[in-house]
Amino acid sequence: MDRKIPDIDITGWICHKCQSPLTMVQVNVTYMGASFEVELPSCAQCGLTMIPEFLAFGKMLDVEKLLEDK
């Protein structure tokens, strides 16, 4: 599933532990036994993922609801 999310504003954010900038990386998110790929800002070094608010209350919420109705 291609879930490119355009224009995530990650200006200024760095990974606290590695002090590295964030880059957009495909990661696997899971819910109710289903998993899918989504491009999310992640630490360039350790891969820690950030889920910004507009995604949490936007597209992610839609997908959550869809999976709950499966």
Added chain:
Amino acid sequence: MDKAVLLALEDRCTYEEPPACQSFCPLHVDARAIVQKILEGKPAEARKTLDRQMPLAQLAGWLCEGACRERCLRHGLDSGVNLPLLELYVIQNSKTIKPFPMPASSNKVAALGSSLGALVLASELSRKGHKVTIYLTGPQGGSLLKVLERAPETVLAETWDLIHFLGNSIETAPAQTPEFLAELLGQYRAVFIDQGDPSVSPSALGLTAEELVIDPVTSGSLRENVYLAPPSSVDRPFLAALVAGKATMGSLDRFFQGVKPNVAREKEAVFPTTLMVDISQAQPEEAIDPVNPFEPTADEIKAEANRCLKCACQACLAVCPHLRYFKGYPKKYAREMYNNIITAYGIRTSNIIITSCLECDLCKEVCPNGADVAEFVRKARKEMIDTNHMPAAAHEYALEDLLSANAPDTAFFRSAPNQEKSERVFFPGCQLVAARTETVLKAYAHLNQTLGSVGLMSSCCGAPARWSGRSGLTSQVAKTIRHLWAENGEPVFILACPSCQLFFQAELPEIKIMSLWDVLAQLPPPAPVQSLALTLHDPCAARYDQALQKNVRRLLTVFAPKFTEQKFSGRLTKCCGYGGLGAHANEPLGFAFAQDTVAGGAAPLISYCVMCRDRFSQTGAASLHLLDILFPEGDLPAVMKRAGANLTEKRDNRRLFRRLALSAFWREEEPMPTPPPHEIVIPDQLWAKMEKRRVLRSDIESVIAEAAKNGPLFFNQISGHSLANLRPRQVTFWVEYEKDPAGRFIVHDVWCHRMVAPGSPGEGAESPATLEGYARTGGRV
């Protein structure tokens, strides 16, 4: 799910039944749809609808005498809608679609006589390839003189053209004799005798009076393969001829396929409809009188169409925002919900219909047939839970709230102070304790002073578990209450909340209960009389409890004598939106319910369920709980405008209630809760969002505690904000914050989601809202 459950609801909802004009129309023309399309300015669409039921509409539309008018629900009010006029307008303002001539079949039919019935039969039957030979029995034209009194010659000429075009033929009949009839019957598969033609003579053909009795369903006669149109002396001869032509066509269609002509024709006769229509609001309005009755204008037709009441059953839809929300009606929902439940693979798109219902029972009360949506929903939810198909998010917060209210730091049971066992126990319910902490303490003190031997129990009764369809959790909670009751001398429970009362009646029938309002009505008055004008709202949980309703009114008559009734009250009361946890599953709809219910009262509302009270106040309406006037805390006009406690406050208040009550009445001093190790500042404007997303202050505290220990996850070099998250249950919370020079954590934003992204602390945590979770969190009190 048993199909009987579906049928029970489906059969009772008569929404799909036709309006009276259609059920009594011998052709069953869907006039309501035609009116609708005329009003939308789409005569061509209306024509399509007309063509489906009316044969040879381009001619028939000029002629039908309208059996519908005296059956129209307007008939008693002023006069029935002039549907024949509307139909005339439709055919005058739409094109006749020329049918495609079909290759001839081997089934040949003869028509004797050439009036309307024969024309209908020939034009309709030949569309399917069965050609008709029309035998003229008199001078051409004589048979159609009556028709020409109404329809223009051109239309009739076009009809003949069409009949030729479709491959039918015209012959001149020899003398009408029994031999001729026998000859026709030998040559053709069926003979149609059109008695509407004055030159047709059945007796000359040898048909006896007995043989001429027309079968109303098939239009057949007692002579095999002979079909009849009635003579023009009958009532509404044109309509009768149309019916005869159409019925014969239906018979021959079956006959040619080897099926008996009378099979599966139950729906063709006229019948009284079971559709229930409330016309009490309809205003009389005289029918229009067109300047030219043979050429009505668009304006005249619009005016007449507007007189149509668009008959439909609206009884339940008129009172229930849920039923309106999904743009259907119970019969349709029944099928959708049923299909949803039995879906094996794929998306269950109707879950939301099931979870949004308030289980408030109002639909059943207003439906003329007692269609019970709530009962269906209860069964559906239970099945969804049992098969693990309930969307996790729908009720999770409410269940967590239940568990928190029953946790050891919040719930308690005590017999009356200084008594081993007491005769009674006051059970205010978790919502009232959370929303009216101090007031409940006052009420308890009052009960103890005036009545004596009253214990106190604080916990959730279990109603949310029941609403959500979780029978395991429901009986687990009930078991805890039953156990305490039995261990403590089986006291009478004094209940304040109507939902608790319903729960006790259903799940704990062995416990004797009384309503707080009944008890208070018999005790010395605790408070001064109020002169406020109030509107009483009955909570939906009290719908069937007439004694409770009466007791509340008794109290109000004393303490607020100027109260008036809600527009919908007692058995017909409306729900605030909280019932059945509907507002948890569908928040916008829950809000619409609150608004709808608030609209039923002019003065500030007073309810005896605190959920109603708080939900009304969310809409901006002034509202009170009954306890507010019995044990007033401050100025009532101010109290009625006060917002209800938020989710965090409610949980805090329940814990506070335990500490205050144990200390005041039992001298048990509980240690003060340990304050969070960090000072956290949540700006006011963030609370609304936290409520909407069900984020508690404690959720933020746990994220900050984690971040304080292990550092935040992200840091913003421009704003200086930190970002941390934690997944304490099936939700991940993110907190954006900043540490100020004084070491305080200033929260800037918070959000949450249920998906799991790699690397969240607490990943894999599960909701305690399960039976196992309940046992783990200590379901004991």
